[in-house]
Amino acid sequence: MTRILTIEDDETTAREIVSELTRHGFEVEWVADGRAGLVRAVSGEFEAVTLDRMLPGVDGLTIVSVMRSAGIEVPVLMISALTEVDERVRGLRAGGDDYLTKPFASEEMAARLEVLLRRARTQPRQTVLRIGALDMDLVTRQVRRGGREILLLPTEFKLLEFLMRNSGQVLTRTMIFEAIWGYHFDPGTNLIDVHLGRLRRKVDGAGEEPMIKTIRGSGYIIHAAS
Amino acid sequence: MQRPELWRTTTFRLTLVYGAVFAAGVVALLGLIYASAAVYLTRQMDEIVLGEARGLQTGPAAAMPQRVRDAETQDIRNVNFYGLFKRNGSWIAGNVRRLPIDVPLNGVPLQLREPGFQPGARALAERLPSGEILFVGFDAKVLTGLRSIIMVSLIWSGALIIVLGLGLGAALSLAPLRRIRAVQQASLPILEGDVSARLPTSNRHDEIDMLAAIANGMMDEVERLLWAVKSVGDNVAHDLRTPLTRLRALLYRVRQESGGSLHDNQMLDQALGETDALLGRFKAIQRISEVDRRERRAGFAPVRLKSLVEEIGELYEPLAEDRRLTLVTEAEAACEILADRELLFEAFSNLVGNAIKFTPPGGAVRLALSKQAEGPRLEIIDSGPGVPEDERDAVLQRFYRGRRDRDVPGSGLGLSIVAAVARLHDFRMVLGDASPGLRVTLDCWPTAMRY
Numbered sequence: 001m002t003r004i005l006t007i008e009d010d011e012t013t014a015r016e017i018v019s020e021l022t023r024h025g026f027e028v029e030w031v032a033d034g035r036a037g038l039v040r041a042v043s044g045e046f047e048a049v050t051l052d053r054m055l056p057g058v059d060g061l062t063i064v065s066v067m068r069s070a071g072i073e074v075p076v077l078m079i080s081a082l083t084e085v086d087e088r089v090r091g092l093r094a095g096g097d098d099y100l101t102k103p104f105a106s107e108e109m110a111a112r113l114e115v116l117l118r119r120a121r122t123q124p125r126q127t128v129l130r131i132g133a134l135d136m137d138l139v140t141r142q143v144r145r146g147g148r149e150i151l152l153l154p155t156e157f158k159l160l161e162f163l164m165r166n167s168g169q170v171l172t173r174t175m176i177f178e179a180i181w182g183y184h185f186d187p188g189t190n191l192i193d194v195h196l197g198r199l200r201r202k203v204d205g206a207g208e209e210p211m212i213k214t215i216r217g218s219g220y221i222i223h224a225a226s
Numbered sequence: 227m228q229r230p231e232l233w234r235t236t237t238f239r240l241t242l243v244y245g246a247v248f249a250a251g252v253v254a255l256l257g258l259i260y261a262s263a264a265v266y267l268t269r270q271m272d273e274i275v276l277g278e279a280r281g282l283q284t285g286p287a288a289a290m291p292q293r294v295r296d297a298e299t300q301d302i303r304n305v306n307f308y309g310l311f312k313r314n315g316s317w318i319a320g321n322v323r324r325l326p327i328d329v330p331l332n333g334v335p336l337q338l339r340e341p342g343f344q345p346g347a348r349a350l351a352e353r354l355p356s357g358e359i360l361f362v363g364f365d366a367k368v369l370t371g372l373r374s375i376i377m378v379s380l381i382w383s384g385a386l387i388i389v390l391g392l393g394l395g396a397a398l399s400l401a402p403l404r405r406i407r408a409v410q411q412a413s414l415p416i417l418e419g420d421v422s423a424r425l426p427t428s429n430r431h432d433e434i435d436m437l438a439a440i441a442n443g444m445m446d447e448v449e450r451l452l453w454a455v456k457s458v459g460d461n462v463a464h465d466l467r468t469p470l471t472r473l474r475a476l477l478y479r480v481r482q483e484s485g486g487s488l489h490d491n492q493m494l495d496q497a498l499g500e501t502d503a504l505l506g507r508f509k510a511i512q513r514i515s516e517v518d519r520r521e522r523r524a525g526f527a528p529v530r531l532k533s534l535v536e537e538i539g540e541l542y543e544p545l546a547e548d549r550r551l552t553l554v555t556e557a558e559a560a561c562e563i564l565a566d567r568e569l570l571f572e573a574f575s576n577l578v579g580n581a582i583k584f585t586p587p588g589g590a591v592r593l594a595l596s597k598q599a600e601g602p603r604l605e606i607i608d609s610g611p612g613v614p615e616d617e618r619d620a621v622l623q624r625f626y627r628g629r630r631d632r633d634v635p636g637s638g639l640g641l642s643i644v645a646a647v648a649r650l651h652d653f654r655m656v657l658g659d660a661s662p663g664l665r666v667t668l669d670c671w672p673t674a675m676r677y
Contacts, residue, residue, distance in 0.1 A: 012468075016475045023482065086525070103471030103505060106478060155540060181541065185513070185572045186506060188579060188640070194544040216495060 001027045002117065005046040007037035007063065008079070009055050013102070017050055017079075020106035024114070034058035042070045048117050050109070053080030053091060061094045068095035075116035079104065088184065107218050111170045118166055129164040132224025134203065134211060136164055148205060155180065156199050163212065163222040172219035196220055235399040235406075245391025252383050260376045264346070264369055271348040271364045272335040278306060279333070279350060279362045287356045291319035307349070307363035315359065322361055325351065331359060338363055344370045405434050419649070421449040456515065467508050474501040510639040517569065517646040525566040531602045531670060532557045534571060535595045542578045550587040553578075557595040560602030563670055565651055573647040574604065576640040577666055581608035585663070601671030609663040618657040644668075 004026045008014040011032070018028045029046070031037040034057030041049055041063055049067075053060040064076050078096035080087060088099045097116050100109055129136040133146045141157060143150040152160060162179050163171065171179075173192040178184060196212065204210040209225035232238060282293050294308045298321055309322030317323050326340045326349070333352035337345075346369030351361045408426050415423040424445060425438040481494040539555030546553035581591045589609035596603050613621055622645040648655045652672035658665040 012472060016472075019479070103467050103474075105502075106475055181537075183568055183571055185568075186509065187541075187575060188506075190548075191541065191545050191579070194548045197548070198544050 001025070002048070003046045004028045004113070005037070005040055005049045006030045007034070007041065007049065007055065007060070008032065008052045009034075010052070013052075013079075016106055017109060020110050021050075021113070024110050034060070034063060038063045038066060041067050042072055044072060046074060048075045048077070048113055048120075050077045050079055050113065051096070053078055053082055053087070061090065064091075064095040073120075075113075075120050077109070077113050077116060079109070105172075105218075107170065108172045108174065111172055111219065112175060114169050115166050115171070115175065118169060122165070129161065131164055131167045131222060132211065134164070134224075136161060145203065145205070145208070150202050152199075152202060155195070156202065159195060159199050160203065160222075163220065166222075168221065168223045170215050170219050170221050175219070232396060232399055232403060235403055237399040237402060238395040241391055241395030241398060245387055245395070248391075249384055249387045252387065253380065256376050256380055256383075260372060263372055267368050267372070268346070268348065271346075271366065271368075275335045275348050275350050275362050275364045278308075278364070279352060279360060282308075282360060282362070283354065287354065287358075290354070290356075290358070290360075294319040303366075305364060305366045307361070307365065309359075309361035311359040311361065313357040313359070318358065320361070322363065325359060325361060329361065338365070346370065402434060409434070409438060416445065421445065421452055467505070470501060470505055470508070474498065474505065477501060507639065510643065514639065514642055514646045517643065517650055525568070526564050527567065528562040529565045529567045529570060530562055531570075531595055531604070532559050534567065535574065535593060535604065538571065538574050538578055539593055541575065542582060545579075546582050546591060549582060549585075551582060551585055552590040553582070554590065554592045555594075556592070558597050560595060560597040560670075563601060565670070566647075569647045569650065573644040573668075576644050577606045577668070580640050581606050581610070581664070581666075584608065585610035589663075598669070598671075600669070604668040604670060606666045606668075607660045607663060609660070612659060612662060612664045613657055615659070621657070622655070 002025075004021055006014060006017050006021070006028055008017060008030065009032050014030050014032065018030050021028045029040065031040050034055035036057075037051075037055065038058050040046075041051075051060045051063060055063075060078060060080070064078070067074075067076065075097045076095065078091040078099045079102060080091065080099065081102045088101075091099045097119075098112050100112060127138050129138065135142075135144045137143075138161070143152055143157070143160065158180050159176070162176065174186070176192050176196075177187055196214075200210070200212045203212055211225050212220060212222050215221055278297070282290065282297060285293060291310055294310050297306065298308055307322050308320035309325060310318040310320050311325050312318060315325050326338065328339060329336065329349055329351040331351050331353045333350055335348045335350045338347040338349040340347075343363070343365050344367045346367075347363060347365035349361065349363035351359060354360055405426075405428070412423065412425050424442045427435045427438045427442070429435075477494060477498050481491065481498065484490060484494070486494070535557040536555060539553065539557075543553050543555075578591065578593055585591055585608045591609075592605070592607040594605045594607070596605070621641050645655060647653075648668065651670070654667075654669040654673045656667045656669075658667060
């Protein structure tokens with residue numbers, strides 16, 4: 001079972017993280033103090049860490065940079081009440097893999113952590129992504145479903161690539177917006193939905209079983225047609 | 227801002243008024259001196275004239291012509307005039323050949339107005355017991371001299387007063403003027419919205435210091451109130467956020483774990499949606515505060531607006547199509563500007579999102595970047611209902627929901643975020659009429675503030 005370390009001083013937030021991650025099938029250890037958290041983080045017993053930015057004892061930024069200099073390369077999801085762009089940059093520069101601001105939806109947190117875990121496990125040098133009958137050639141930039149070629153615009157290609165790299169994984173609208181467009185604000189309306197809608201019309205042709213599914217209130221998931 | 231001018235200062239004007247009053251005093255004084263001296267000198271001359279006449283009459287009457295001639299010879303200064311005339315007025319002796327007609331024969335000295343004499347000349351005429359007429363005059367030109375002395379004094383003192391007055395006025399005004407300019411300079415940041423700036427004071431405790439102290443006191447109060455208002459807003463947002471997050475987490479867990487009916491699940495989804503909307507609104511409030519708080523120009527780098535605008539167009543094109551709207555993007559290559567790219571993207575995307583939200587199906591939204599002399603200008607023009615002129619300022623405020631917003635979901639914060647970003651960049655945003663529709667113009671160059 002995948003073991004996750006949660007370093008978080010606020011008990012309510014911690015309980016939320018622990019229960020959500022447990023529900024997703026992880027084994028979670030919670031540490032409330034920065035110093036103890038640092039000791040646990042460098043123990044090498046965990047596959048991922050959720051790390052509060054501001055902690056009593058040792059600060060989150062220090063923990064992640066100590067981890068990195070100790071050669072611990074497990075994914076770190078930084079969680080912070082500091083929303084400023086500079087803070088995000090600082091967190092990522094210190095060695096964090098993703099940055100989530102409080103308040104957050106628990107499923108968003110879990111989805112992000114799963115994406116991080118998956119990224120850590122897959123070899124990055126793949127040139128072909130394949131889910132069921134859907135093939136994406138990253139070199140020739142060709143996409144086929146069964147025998148049918150799918151012509152995609154550059155943005156749609158990036159979108160599908162992101163979905164396929166994380167197939168079977170719920171991706172929230174914010175995660176999609178951040179990954180494809182690279183901005184960190186709430187674009188509001190159903191901006192992401194219409195982009196997904198376009199992509200879906202191309203990927204899931206008439207009479208084909210839908211591969212891209214909407215998860216109500218959360219986001220999107222792609223998986224092989226059964 | 228109007229520059230203070232020297233001749234408009236109170237000190238300068240006061241000095242001028244003092245100068246004028248002083249000049250009037252000098253004129254009055256010299257006039258008085260002239261008048262008194264004239265009276266005194268006239269009396270002296272009258273006595274001289276009377277004395278001469280009396281002196282000439284002492285002695286035998288027959289020797290009169292000789293005495294007149296003698297007196298004439300003795301008058302080396304040539305200030306006395308004599309004339310001896312027969313009963314019928316024909317000349318006997320003296321340097322006055324013709325008896326002046328306007329001198330009565332009563333022996334009383336009076337002013338001689340004959341041509342050839344200076345003003346102020348005195349003379350008398352008197353009939354002698356012999357029936358002959360004796361005329362004696364005195365014209366020392368003293369009054370003319372006195373007058374010219376007074377005139378010269380007036381001119382010199384006047385010139386001196388004018389030069390000294392202007393000089394003194396300027397000198398006295400310059401120091402306060404310098405301080406006024408310092409105050410003006412110091413007030414610029416306040417006008418630009420920096421409520422923490424204060425006016426400079428010296429330790430002279432003069433009237434300028436008093437005014438500056440009053441203004442500073444008012445600014446303290448303004449700053450305190452602004453801070454109170456802002457912190458109330460921010461604190462409410464912050465304090466409500468945590469319980470709301472917990473509420474959402476609970477609802478989410480219930481939704482995940484409930485084996486409830488479809489109806490229950492629908493209600494739970496609805497509750498989750500509403501909570502998300504609330505959280506979104508609080509996030510937006512904090513976002514505005516954050517943009518306002520951001521260190522000026524900290525995240526600034528050269529930005530090419532053309533690619534940014536095209537990116538926006540591409541991002542929103544599917545949404546426009548979904549709403550059956552035409553989104554036209556026209557991006558002219560404009561010069562690079564120094565800006566925060568991420569914030570500009572957020573602001574532009576808010577504007578385009580708004581335009582799409584408020585334009586009814588079948589309409590059009592135009593996103594145009596044009597090159598102006600001062601820099602790039604972005605215009606977002608929609609064919610929606612527009613914003614009434616009296617609401618245009620208000621829609622930029624936090625939470626304002628205009629008449630057009632009633633049927634549209636939203637936080638009412640989108641335009642406030644744009645306004646905050648424009649403030650940060652010193653850009654000017656103008657809402658105008660595209661008849662029909664709204665035209666938002668964003669001038670992407672720092673506007674020098676004018677007041």
